[in-house]
Amino acid sequence: MTASTDTFVDSFVENAQRTREAVAGAVTEAVRSWAGAVAGLASGRPSVPDAQVVVDRWFDITQTVLDTQKAFAKSVAGAGAHAAEVYTEQARRRPRPWRGQSANAWPR
Secondary structure, three states, rough: OOOOHHHHHHHHHHHHHHHHHHHHHHHHHHHHHHHHHHHHHHHOOOOOOOOHHHHHHHHHHHHHHHHHHHHHHHHHHHHHHHHHHHHHHHHHOOOOOOOOOOOHHOOO
């Protein structure tokens, strides 16, 4: 692999890891909230979380997931652009067939 390919793979793995961590954090937080609410109901005293806190937490988690997805999409787009440049350069260096030769006559 080339250095740029290695960089892309490292970036891909890092972004995938951050996405996994963000989703895991969101699920963990949701489970804690529900567990607290259920525990409060089971003990006979309702424990409803503050609506403002729930909204803030939800949007913080969502923002983290979106930021991670944005970074991932940018890395994929960057890799696609790089691949297009590499293939374009390879196509420019490839010899063209002479008149009367078919494209299948190109050396491989």
